[in-house]
Amino acid sequence: MKKGLMISGVALGVASMAMAFVNSGLNVGENVSPFHPKHVAGALKGTDQCFPCTYQNRPQVQAWVTNGDKATINAMAGALDKAMAKYAGKEFKAMVVIVAPKANASEIEKAAPMMQKMWKNVSVAYVTPDNPAVSAYKINLKAANTVFAYKNWKVAEKFVDVKADEKGLAAVGAAIESLVK
Numbered sequence: 783m784k785k786g787l788m789i790s791g792v793a794l795g796v797a798s799m800a801m802a803f804v805n806s807g808l809n810v811g812e813n814v815s816p817f818h819p820k821h822v823a824g825a826l827k828g829t830d831q832c833f834p835c836t837y838q839n840r841p842q843v844q845a846w847v848t849n850g851d852k853a854t855i856n857a858m859a860g861a862l863d864k865a866m867a868k869y870a871g872k873e874f875k876a877m878v879v880i881v882a883p884k885a886n887a888s889e890i891e892k893a894a895p896m897m898q899k900m901w902k903n904v905s906v907a908y909v910t911p912d913n914p915a916v917s918a919y920k921i922n923l924k925a926a927n928t929v930f931a932y933k934n935w936k937v938a939e940k941f942v943d944v945k946a947d948e949k950g951l952a953a954v955g956a957a958i959e960s961l962v963k
Contacts, residue, residue, distance in 0.1 A: 806922035806942045807846070813935045814844070817915030819879055820887075822894035824905030833877050833905065834935060841869070841933040841961035843876040843954070845944075846919070848911075849926040850882060857946035858927070858954075859897070859904050865958050866903035872962035877905040881921065884910050931957040 808814065818830040826836065834842065843865075845858045855878060862876035880890060890908050897906050909915055911923055921928055922942075929941040931954070939957040944950040 804922055804925045804942060806925035807920050807928035807930060807940050808937050810937050810940055812937050814842075814930065814932055814937065815915075815918050817909075817913070817918065819907035819909045819913070819915065821905055821907040822890060823897035823901060824877065824903070824907075826905050826907070827894070827898065833875070833907070834932075837873075837875040839934045840873045840875055841931075841958070842874070843932075843958060843961075844879055844919075844930045845877070845954075846879045846881060846921050846928045846930075847926070848881040848921065848923050848928070850880075850886070851926065851946075854927060854946040855880060855906075856900075857951065858929075858944075859901050859906060861951040861954065863901040863904040865955060869958065869962045870903075874958065874962050875905075876903075876958075877907060880906070880908040881911055881913075881916060881923065882908055929954055931961055933961050 814834045816832040816835050818832055821827050821829050833844065843862060845862065847855050847858065859878045862878065866874055866876050882890060926943050929944055930937050931939040938961060941954060944954060
């Protein structure tokens with residue numbers, strides 16, 4: 783009887799762990815595609831230019847933040863901004879894409895000058911959840927964030943629900959380092 787309960791408990795634990803994992807984003811080996819977000823900071827500020835189209839085959843990262851967590855946006859943008867400065871000679875490019883309802887657009891626009899001042903390199907853009915890019919990139923809105931590291935349009939690494947802490951940002955940093963070799 784105890785053995786049966788233990789096996790059931792293990793099975794339940796494994797099932798709940800599987801349910802806790804949220805899959806989001808293009809898989810490794812898939813290609814990124816063109817899309818036109820509203821850029822509020824960075825080199826493409828004030829435009830809706832396609833980030834992958836603009837930077838073509840260069841090593842790039844897109845960090846899609848879907849939960850509106852400002853701490854994650856700040857940490858991710860700050861880390862990517864530093865990586866862009868570090869790997870400028872390798873032409874590394876990065877963008878944070880905020881997925882937010884249309885009602886939040888004015889708040890994002892209002893924060894744009896502060897973002898531009900804080901981060902000299904990284905691009906920051908936003909799209910609404912119904913933007914075709916969300917489905918084209920297979921972004922799961924239940925994930926807090928989805929990060930793609932890619933080069934030559936092909937996803938090399940993907941991270942889902944990256945913690946904006948030292949360990950999580952170091953993992954993204956290691957992916958960037960692999961891209962720029």
